[in-house]
Amino acid sequence: MFHRLLIVLLICIFAGCSDYSNTDKKMLRIAVEADPKSLDPQIVSGLVESNILQSLFEGLVNLDPVTLEPIPGVAERWDISPDRRTYTFYLDKNARWSDGVAITSADFVNSWERILNPLFAAEYAFLLYPIKNAKGYNLGSLKDFSQVGIRIKDTHTLEVELDNPTPYFLTLQVNFAYYPVPKHVIEKHGNLYEQNSRWTRTGNLVSNGAYKLNEWKLGQYVSVKRNTHFRDNAHTSLETIRFYPIKNQETEERAFRAGQIHITANVPFTSIAERISKKDPTLKIDPDLGVYYFMLNVAKPPLNDPRVRQALSLALNRKQIADAIRQRGELPAGSLISADVANYANLSAPLINEDINTARKLLAEAGYPEGKGFPAVELLYNTSDQHKQIAVSVQAMWKRHLNIDTLLLNQTWKVYLESRNQKNYQIARAGWFADYNDPMTFLEIWKSDSGMNQSHWKSIPFDQLLDKAAKEPDVAIRAQLLRSAETILINETPLIPVFFYRRAYLISPNVTGWSSNVMNVRPYQRIQLINTQPDTHPKSGK
Amino acid sequence: MSSPQQQALRRFSKNRASVCALFVLLTLILACVIGPFFSPYTHDEQNLNLGAVAPNAQHWFGTDVLGRDLLTRTLHGGRISFLVGIIATFVSLTVGVIYGTISGYLGGRVDSAMMRLVDTIYALPFVIFVILLMTLFGRNILLLFAAIGMVEWLSMARIVRGQVLTLKQQTFVQAARCMGQSTTSIMSRHLLPNMLGIIVIYATLTVPNVMLLEAFISFLGLGIQAPNTSWGDLIQSGATTLETHPWQLFFPAMMFSLTLFALNFLGDGLRDAFDPR
Numbered sequence: 001m002f003h004r005l006l007i008v009l010l011i012c013i014f015a016g017c018s019d020y021s022n023t024d025k026k027m028l029r030i031a032v033e034a035d036p037k038s039l040d041p042q043i044v045s046g047l048v049e050s051n052i053l054q055s056l057f058e059g060l061v062n063l064d065p066v067t068l069e070p071i072p073g074v075a076e077r078w079d080i081s082p083d084r085r086t087y088t089f090y091l092d093k094n095a096r097w098s099d100g101v102a103i104t105s106a107d108f109v110n111s112w113e114r115i116l117n118p119l120f121a122a123e124y125a126f127l128l129y130p131i132k133n134a135k136g137y138n139l140g141s142l143k144d145f146s147q148v149g150i151r152i153k154d155t156h157t158l159e160v161e162l163d164n165p166t167p168y169f170l171t172l173q174v175n176f177a178y179y180p181v182p183k184h185v186i187e188k189h190g191n192l193y194e195q196n197s198r199w200t201r202t203g204n205l206v207s208n209g210a211y212k213l214n215e216w217k218l219g220q221y222v223s224v225k226r227n228t229h230f231r232d233n234a235h236t237s238l239e240t241i242r243f244y245p246i247k248n249q250e251t252e253e254r255a256f257r258a259g260q261i262h263i264t265a266n267v268p269f270t271s272i273a274e275r276i277s278k279k280d281p282t283l284k285i286d287p288d289l290g291v292y293y294f295m296l297n298v299a300k301p302p303l304n305d306p307r308v309r310q311a312l313s314l315a316l317n318r319k320q321i322a323d324a325i326r327q328r329g330e331l332p333a334g335s336l337i338s339a340d341v342a343n344y345a346n347l348s349a350p351l352i353n354e355d356i357n358t359a360r361k362l363l364a365e366a367g368y369p370e371g372k373g374f375p376a377v378e379l380l381y382n383t384s385d386q387h388k389q390i391a392v393s394v395q396a397m398w399k400r401h402l403n404i405d406t407l408l409l410n411q412t413w414k415v416y417l418e419s420r421n422q423k424n425y426q427i428a429r430a431g432w433f434a435d436y437n438d439p440m441t442f443l444e445i446w447k448s449d450s451g452m453n454q455s456h457w458k459s460i461p462f463d464q465l466l467d468k469a470a471k472e473p474d475v476a477i478r479a480q481l482l483r484s485a486e487t488i489l490i491n492e493t494p495l496i497p498v499f500f501y502r503r504a505y506l507i508s509p510n511v512t513g514w515s516s517n518v519m520n521v522r523p524y525q526r527i528q529l530i531n532t533q534p535d536t537h538p539k540s541g542k
Numbered sequence: 543m544s545s546p547q548q549q550a551l552r553r554f555s556k557n558r559a560s561v562c563a564l565f566v567l568l569t570l571i572l573a574c575v576i577g578p579f580f581s582p583y584t585h586d587e588q589n590l591n592l593g594a595v596a597p598n599a600q601h602w603f604g605t606d607v608l609g610r611d612l613l614t615r616t617l618h619g620g621r622i623s624f625l626v627g628i629i630a631t632f633v634s635l636t637v638g639v640i641y642g643t644i645s646g647y648l649g650g651r652v653d654s655a656m657m658r659l660v661d662t663i664y665a666l667p668f669v670i671f672v673i674l675l676m677t678l679f680g681r682n683i684l685l686l687f688a689a690i691g692m693v694e695w696l697s698m699a700r701i702v703r704g705q706v707l708t709l710k711q712q713t714f715v716q717a718a719r720c721m722g723q724s725t726t727s728i729m730s731r732h733l734l735p736n737m738l739g740i741i742v743i744y745a746t747l748t749v750p751n752v753m754l755l756e757a758f759i760s761f762l763g764l765g766i767q768a769p770n771t772s773w774g775d776l777i778q779s780g781a782t783t784l785e786t787h788p789w790q791l792f793f794p795a796m797m798f799s800l801t802l803f804a805l806n807f808l809g810d811g812l813r814d815a816f817d818p819r
Contacts, residue, residue, distance in 0.1 A: 270782060270783045270785065270786045270787070271785065271786055273593075273786075274786050317590075320590040320591070321590070323590075324590035324591065324593050324607070324608070324609070325590070325607060325608070385779065385782050388768070388779075389607055389608060391768070392588075392608060392768045392769055393588060393590060393608055395768065395769065396586060396588045396608075396769065399586075407767065408767065408768050
């Protein structure tokens with residue numbers, strides 16, 4: 001009896017393992033960093049959710065995964081008024097929800113009303129603020145939604161009016177905040193404005209992308225399968241995609257080596273240099289729109305003196321940090337805005353470089369010649385070996401060049417975020433990734449009224465430049481205005497940029513049709529799995 | 543005739559493993575104390591252009607990702623680890639012996655009350671206790687010593703109390719009491735010398751315990767403040783690069799294991815020497 005029980009138990013265990021080692025050529029297996037917080041596109045805010053939701057939902061406009069040019073999504077075409085403030089979208093009449101119900105312009109009005117509704121309290125509602133009166137409605141100062149610039153012209157024509165000419169408005173449509181959600185389904189499962197509604201559960205979720213939710217097993221995987229009602233279903237090649245949440249990068253790497261996943265989310269930083277030197281064909285390093293920086297709390301002495309802040313910034317050898325520690329060919333950041341961003345002409349030359357002599361002079365002017373009398377400052381980072389190495393090297397550079405002491409403090413992610421929100425830090429490591437492909441996404445978080453500005457730094461000329469840039473229809477002049485704002489920011493130094501992020505991950509040679517871009521727009525529909533290579537990838541050289 | 547102490551010493555010197563352990567231990571301590579002075583590098587000197595290199599003629603133990611010489615860092619880390627071991631053991635010894643002697647000798651209600659306090663502190667989860675101290679008072683190496691000492695004296699107090707309970711029934715203690723010696727002088731003149739053996743043995747076994755605790759706290763990232771380092775801290779960062787730069791784990795781990803082995807052999811030898819059965 002006992003033996004039989006044991007066998008059943010063993011079978012269960014091995015059956016559990018076989019979840020990973022499925023060799024189905026129609027199933028793509030992708031690792032994500034964690035379980036998604038939700039599959040409701042209007043609630044989420046992270047990269048994990050974005051990667052999954054891109055397979056499930058589709059906005060009015062898509063971006064070509066290679067060129068990032070706008071291509072038809074739910075809207076088959078669109079007109080833009082000469083003043084660039086009114087967009088008319090003509091919806092594809094074949095567009096359907098995965099339950100077969102047709103998508104109309106009312107779906108977009110209802111969806112955008114939901115995310116902007118103050119009752120719903122969506123974290124990413126601010127992405128819709130370019131739409132006329134959307135901010136007022138979201139903040140509660142405007143009660144009448146009909147005054148918000150979203151209008152139904154007919155069942156398949158939608159007109160959107162903007163406050164300002166916004167050169168990135170079309171690219172915003174690929175963000176999950178702009179995705180339509182099926183009101184007719186949500187209301188079946190509860191209140192439209194309820195955040196924890198059951199409509200996103202397995203079996204309930206209805207979406208409009210190339211895939212629909214098949215199964216969501218918490219801690220195991222999210223599985224999506226072909227949506228036969230999708231307007232462009234003929235071009236979908238994969239039957240199923242599974243997203244496996246794997247938190248540990250080493251575990252993920254091992255799963256990849258064993259052929260259990262096709263695309264990883266990360267590569268352990270310890271193995272990057274070795275993979276590069278051995279020309280590992282599975283390693284991919286893509287440019288990204290993100291910057292690694294140190295945020296300075298300008299309310300806390302001695303950082304209240306801009307000369308001290310500049311001295312700290314000038315004393316860093318950014319290239320050394322990027323080359324020696326990050327080891328993936330990232331560019332040192334002499335400014336905040338990456339060169340890969342759109343609508344910024346060629347304005348991304350460094351605004352600050354290593355200059356030890358000036359740094360020493362500024363520190364002396366601030367009253368600390370040779371670092372004498374300088375109180376030790378505290379550098380906060382979220383617990384991670386890579387952040388620690390960077391912090392230790394920065395500590396050494398400041399000690400060597402400026403003769404000042406830095407205390408390192410690490411906190412776990414949630415505690416660290418809390419310290420930042422409470423502005424309870426002196427210097428904090430931070431990273432910022434673009435929400436949309438435009439310099440504005442890097443700059444607007446430093447406005448005086450921005451919740452993301454946790455530095456106590458405020459500048460009226462900076463705010464004015466951003467407001468002026470927002471109203472400027474000419475892209476070149478707008479870029480100049482934004483560059484002036486960036487210059488103010490770097491000169492006043494509430495932040496010390498260090499390097500521009502690049503994304504490193506592993507991808508199996510059996511995956512074709514994959515393309516990467518700075519916006520992380522994923523070409524799920526174009527991916528095919530071929531069977532030319534074994535699925536396992538032993539470490540090269542062994 | 544020779545005194546019991548001399549007999550013990552003779553027995554100890556015949557135990558080859560223990561003498562060997564003592565020799566290794568002294569060598570390690572000496573290396574950690576004076577080694578860094580002879581190194582051409584310092585423990586926090588970075589060479590980012592060099593990066594992580596395997597052991598070679600310039601860097602006998604190799605370097606870490608920031609290009610710091612691992613030999614110098616290992617020796618420097620050894621200082622901290624030994625310091626923690628010695629200071630925390632001293633704290634636990636002092637507090638534990640005094641507490642245990644008083645509790646055992648006075649007995650009765652005082653004994654019960656004092657031992658219940660020990661039980662209560664024992665029940666506190668150590669890691670949470672340390673994290674609490676760190677958040678309240680900030681990160682401080684002295685606090686780390688104190689925290690470890692605070693935990694380690696408990697077992698010492700229990701052991702000493704047990705010894706005192708048996709000793710105080712013996713005739714020489716009763717004789718001393720009859721002759722009107724004061725409680726404190728009975729404790730220091732009669733009880734303490736008779737427990738010396740067991741205290742020394744337990745102390746040598748406490749040192750590796752304490753060093754392990756320090757390593758554990760550093761492994762959690764709560765220990766020593768960078769760029770300072772300890773063996774626990776070195777092992778922690780070495781463990782993350784095990785697959786690519788194994789020497790970063792190997793050397794600190796080797797030194798640490800050697801020390802722990804040596805201390806345990808030493809403790810065993812001392813026990814056999816003082817307590818022949």
